[in-house]
Amino acid sequence: MFNKGKELLKLCKEQNKKISEIVIEKEINDNKISYDELMENMKFVLDTMINSANSALDKEITSVSNLTGGDAKKLEDYKNEGNTICGNLINSAMAKALSTSEVNASMGRIVAAPTAGASGILPSAIITVKDKFNLSEEDMICGLFTAGGIGEIIAKNATISGAEGGCQAECGVASAMAAAAIVEMVGGDVDTALNAASFALINVMGLVCDPVAGLVEFPCALRxxxxxxxxxVSSDLAMAGVKSLVPFDEVVDAMYRVGKAMPESLRETALGGIAATPTGEELKRRLL
Structure with missing residues (x-):
């Protein structure tokens, strides 16, 4: 039905439909599933995301390795003190993203979106926007379908693997999926959604994957x-009318080429970057 951003854009414009509507039709046809079954499945995904994004806000959740944990609660407590630098919305969004990361590191249930290492970004984004604009559960579900469509295009034409493309292919892609979802949730059109997704990838192009001790904890949660x-930020840029000079599909191709150009030490091997610092090496020896 579509493999590229330009094909998705064409379908949306020809049929006067949102990205989520096109993706829903594709899922029904590809999986031979009814609309009601599909919605029930995505409702389960949404519920899982909401739970993981909130689980570590009022209690400390520690990773299996004991390397990380409790940071989501620290940030939530800091936000509730009412004297933050960036304000409640940004700090709340960061806390929710950290919460899912901590649930993941403690072997709890999360939704890989598109990967476990980047699983905190999309849930936090859609919850934050839902709360700010008083949107419905249906709006959130549509946002998830939009995110899925963007993620599918990137997975087909580039990569979502940190081992293949660095963290730009995990947290970068998650940010692109979330940015497009946000735009649709607040009423933006498909052009604007693709611009937002492009910005999110461009902003972190070249981001390496360097987990300390090879664990999906630090600096993964921070990212x-x-x-x-x-x-x-990317969704606001796009909604303000800022346009990407380079089309979405070309940005995806560039991200893939950059990932392939990265040395092996910066692609999830824990042989470079933060993982290769003296402290990173000491933590690795201590844990392993």
């Missing part, structure tokens, strides 16, 4: 927190 802010 989930910054990743949701990337999505929010």
């Amino acid at each position: 989930n927190a910054s990743g949701v802010i990337n999505a929010l």
Whole structure:
């Protein structure tokens, strides 16, 4: 039905439909599933996301390795004190993203969106926007279908693997998915959604994957927190009318080429970047 952003754009314009509507039709046809079954499945995904984004806000959740944990609660408490630098919305979004990351590191249930290491970005984004604009559960579900469409295009034409493309392919793609979802949720059109997705990828192009001790904890969780802010910033840029000079499909291709050009040490091997610092190496020895 579509493999490229330009094909999705053409379908939306020809049929006067939103991205989510096109993706829903595709899922029904590809999986031979009814509309009601599909909505029930996505409702389960949404509920799982909401739970993971909130689980660590009022209690400390520690990773299996004991390397990380409790940061979501720290940020939520800091926000509730009412004297933050960036304000409640940004701090709340970061806390929710950290919460899902901590649930993931503790072997709890999360939704890989598109991967476990980047799983905090999309849930936080859609919850934050839903709360700010008093949107409905249906709006959130439509946002998830939009995000899925963008993620599918990137997976087909580039990669969502940190081992293949660095963290730009995980947190970057999650931010792009979230940015497009946000735009549709607040009433933006398909051109604007693709611009937002482009910005989110451009903003972190070249981001390496360097997990300390090879664990999906640090700096992964921090990049989930910054990743949701990337999505929010990118959606605002696009909604303001700022356009990407380079089309979405070309941005995706560029991201893939950049990932392939990265040395192996910066692609999830824990041999470079933060993981290769003296402290990173010491933590690895201590844990392993």
